Amino acid sequence: MTDAGPVLVVADDLTGANATAAALARAGMRAVTVADGERPAIVAEFVSRFDAVVISTNARHVPGADAAELVRRAVRSGWPTPLAANRIDSTLRGNVGPTTAALVAEVSAQSGRRAVALCVPAHPEAGRHTVGGVQLLGGRRLEETELAGDPRSPITHSEVATLFEGLRTTTIPLEIVTGPDDRLVAAFAAAVDGGTDVVVADALTTDNIARVARAATTVNDVTWVTVDPGPATVAMAAALGLHRTPDGAPLLAVSGSATSLTRDQLVRLRGEREVVVVRPALPADARVPDVDTTADRLATALESARPDQVVLLASVLDESDVTDVDHATAAAIPRALARAVRRALETHQVDAIFATGGDITASLFAELAAHGLDVEGEIEPLAVAGELVGGPWSGLPIATKGGLVGDTGTTVACIDHLRQAAETRRRRVHPAQSRQTAW
Structure with missing residues (x-):
């Protein structure tokens, strides 16, 4: 494009x-x-x-x-x-x-x-x-x-x-x-x-x-x-020389999990694949990300990332990011991250999404107005791949897993699977149904 x-x-x-x-x-x-x-x-x-x-x-x-x-x-x-x-x-x-x-x-x-x-x-x-x-x-x-x-x-x-x-x-x-x-x-x-x-x-x-x-x-x-x-x-x-980018767009990975296994998986991902890290924007003395600033950071990263790279939005990368939060804050964090993702995706293309953490996955589905998941199968036990169903991003490949699922190589395996799925998808012309119902 x-x-x-x-x-x-x-x-x-x-x-x-x-x-x-x-x-x-x-x-x-x-x-x-x-x-x-x-x-x-x-x-x-x-x-x-x-x-x-x-x-x-x-x-x-x-x-x-x-x-x-x-x-x-x-x-x-x-x-x-x-x-x-x-x-x-x-x-x-x-x-x-x-x-x-x-x-x-x-x-x-x-x-x-x-x-x-x-x-x-x-x-x-x-x-x-x-x-x-x-x-x-x-x-x-x-x-x-x-x-x-x-x-x-x-x-x-x-x-x-x-x-x-x-x-x-x-x-x-x-x-x-x-x-x-x-x-x-x-x-x-x-x-x-x-x-x-x-x-x-x-x-x-x-x-x-x-x-x-x-x-x-x-x-x-x-x-x-x-x-x-x-x-x-x-x-x-x-x-006019207008044509799609043959190599597609970057993949987006969103992590809302604070488990030590997830942190180890992200370390391995960053070591074995080209990854652009985006950190949520945290206001002073706050734990819930600022949606507007986080969305801007993510949009900037997606705009500059190469098609062979992964843009990673992660609330926790190492042990120093782990803090105690109350129930309301724990619920608000994934919603804010998902809202920032939606805003960035309204103006920037990705070839697929990887989500780790149950709360962030649910929040992403809600923000992207997806009705469900067209399940392809498991990449590894409890790591599920498919396509979004319904909403403006219907048909977009996605892989999801919980924060305690897999071993240290599972996230890399999910990313590699999504790359193949995205390449297959680029060969198709998709129908689409918008969630917008008025001017």
């Missing part, structure tokens, strides 16, 4: 969202679709976990002003992003013009830069092509197909530029798209210099689309957004 956040795609229906997410996944990204378009603020809960977030607004057949507002809200929820896209129907049905205008305006407002839309409606693998600014389905104009009789969105014409009423539009014809690179680059530069809002590009092949995307990125001082059924967004992401 890039430091600027994930690719953000706003689609007007769920099947289109799924298709675009699948295309981004094939390109090597970890992609997720968000089906609840009535609450696009949930996008914010996924931006730290995925390389591409595709939200369906289900707005193809709603009034244009309503569809535009849903796009603006989705962009605000997912910002910042290195690439925003308006996923449109390949047969041009729906609110293409209003949603494109909204995307251009919102990205410009959020970035503080001029935004220009690149519209490449061709989807060659699906038999959709654009020639002379006209969209073709199986070689026929759209209005010459059964789409003319669509009961909800009848198509009466195929000229792409006419969709963008109120926006300045430039069309780059196929002879330029397939011609010398310098002519294609010059065409984009001229369009941008001329004040265009939307560049519509012809395309017959996926190679045509890739050439168009590469040429667009040579133009400086603008932020490009894409308007297409998927292929151009994938091509633009490639042209």
Whole structure:
């Protein structure tokens, strides 16, 4: 994932969202679709976990002003992003013009830069092509197909530029798209210099689309957004060099246990694996960690840690950390640690979590809004591995054990198991369900 956040795609229906997410996944990204378009603020809960977030607004057949507002809200929820896209129907049905205008305006407002839309409606693998600014389905104009009789969105014409009423539009014809690179680059530069809002590009092949995307990125001082059924967004992401980090993210280990066995396990972990230690922030004369400061420390460590490292948040590392506390304080410490973990995870990605200590494990499940554990099995007796079920971190690998479980090598074994589980997970595209229920 890039430091600027994930690719953000706003689609007007769920099947289109799924298709675009699948295309981004094939390109090597970890992609997720968000089906609840009535609450696009949930996008914010996924931006730290995925390389591409595709939200369906289900707005193809709603009034244009309503569809535009849903796009603006989705962009605000997912910002910042290195690439925003308006996923449109390949047969041009729906609110293409209003949603494109909204995307251009919102990205410009959020970035503080001029935004220009690149519209490449061709989807060659699906038999959709654009020639002379006209969209073709199986070689026929759209209005010459059964789409003319669509009961909800009848198509009466195929000229792409006419969709963008109120926006300045430039069309780059196929002879330029397939011609010398310098002519294609010059065409984009001229369009941008001329004040265009939307560049519509012809395309017959996926190679045509890739050439168009590469040429667009040579133009400086603008932020490009894409308007297409998927292929151009994938091509633009490639042209911009956007891809997931192949080695993933660091692992997070959280220890709330004060047992001597746990301390010995953490000593061995630090001796045998690359570990970044984070200590809870304790206010003067207090034993309960300050959540805000601890979360900041943890977030800083996660941001700077390498993917092959373990970030360890531990309340007790050696005997000098062991103190007598009353019942209320003992209960408050794991809750504070778990709350700090949640806040850090809202902005930083981890590949898996290891938790040692029964109270900290329960507090983590509560703070991460997990409904339960999809149990894979035992790594060692009483050391259990699985994935979180429910909540915004659903599917995240986790291993848990009590403070008196195992021998000195058990924590290392759990970490090594989680690394393998995380690598397997990176190959999958996960559905996700947010715990957020309102704007």
